[in-house]
Amino acid sequence: MRPFQLLLLLLTALLLATGACSKKTVSFNSKPDSGLAGGVVRDSLTTARDTTNAPSLETNRVVLTKEQERAAKEKQKAAQRAPKKKKNVFLGERIKKGFTKSGPKGRNQIIEVFYYLRTFQQPNDFAPARYYFDARKRKIFKTTDELDPATAKVLHGPYKKLQGGKVIETGYFALGTRHLRWEKFNKDNVLLSKNHYEMGFPRDAQVSYYANDKKRLKEVIPYTQGKIDGDYVSFTEHGKREWEGQFENGKKVGEWTKYWGFRNTKDRRHYVYQYGESGYEPEVQEPVLLKEYNRNGVLVYEKDKLDKRDAVTDRPGSKK
Incomplete structure (x- = not known):
């Protein structure tokens, strides 16, 4: 027997002996991958191109500092919180709402709803008349004198006068003077007069x-x-x-x-x-x-x- 034939027989016998010692199930859809160590096989139906863009199941955990966590929570709360109402402002000045009552209770009682400056300002010296609210006396006054910052609330903003729940006068004040359109009505809501002012002066x-x-x-x-x-x-x-x-x-x-x-x-x-x-x-x-x-x-x-x-x-x- 030639040496080549003898070597082939020995290799065949060795392979048969190995198969007899260990069972191995081979899928018809699988084939050995020479590039993997240990003879590990890979499913031929799944290629590298299919998994390149697949999302990873493992998450990259980001570690935040306490300050960053606090800032994130505050940001989330601010987004959920309802927007704040704008503060009362008229002609660029911050104002506060007030009201006063006069006369007998019932249908003839007069209620005045108005606004005044949060920060005191002296009205124009040349204004024909100046209007202010005295918080102690709970009454609106008209004067031509200088106002006392300690007691005078300078009228500034919308004004409404009601009698028996019906509007009898409306208008606006600006820095203690009548401004824009002023209207008077009777109890039947009939317009009695209408005047226009510019910082206290009739238009x-x-x-x-x-x-x-x-x-x-x-x-x-x-x-x-x-x-x-x-x-x-x-x-x-x-x-x-x-x-x-x-x-x-x-x-x-x-x-x-x-x-x-x-x-x-x-x-x-x-x-x-x-x-x-x-x-x-x-x-x-x-x-x-x-x-x-x-x-x-x-x-x-x-x-x-x-x-x-x-x-x-x-x-x-x-x-x-």
Whole structure:
């Protein structure tokens, strides 16, 4: 027997002996992979291309610090939390809501709903009238004097006046002055009047100045629908108040005040006169002197109460 044939027989016998010692099940769909150690077989139906983009079942655990965990929780809470309401702001100023009641309870009770500045600001010196709420007296006041920061809440924002639950007046305030559209209604919701204001001045007012630079205000004559109606005010050449009062239906009504007009002091009253109560009644030709103050601002006369006046007989408007 040739040496080659003898070697082949020995190898065949060795393979038969190995198969007899160990059982091995071979799938018809599988084939040996020469590239794997230990003769491990791989399913031929699964290729490397099929598993390249498959997601891994093992997660990469990210370790967060306590601060990062706290920040993440806060962010999640903020996203779930309802958005905060915007704070009350009118014309760029923060405001607070208020209300006041007056008169008897029931149908005739008057309720005023308004807003005022959270931070005090003095109204314009040239404004015909200034409005504020006194928290102690629970009442809205109208004045031409400087306001006291300790007690005055400067009106600023929407305003509504109701009687018996029905709106009888609406409007807006801006830094203590009437602003934009103001309307009055009767109890049957019928519009009685409508006026427009610009920071206290009637929109249709006739405004005059002492110079062309429009810095030294001289006089403000209010007009509504062609008639003089509203707050009137005049100033001296030095910017001090001279006269103030109110017109209704083209007639002077209520109290009219004449000032001393001193240049380097606050506005000091001189005379206070009383005209008729309504502009729809015959106009009062000669007003009644209610009060008189001396040059130092001391009250020297009050009708039916006080009379410490000097011997002055040429008071304008006084009865003789």
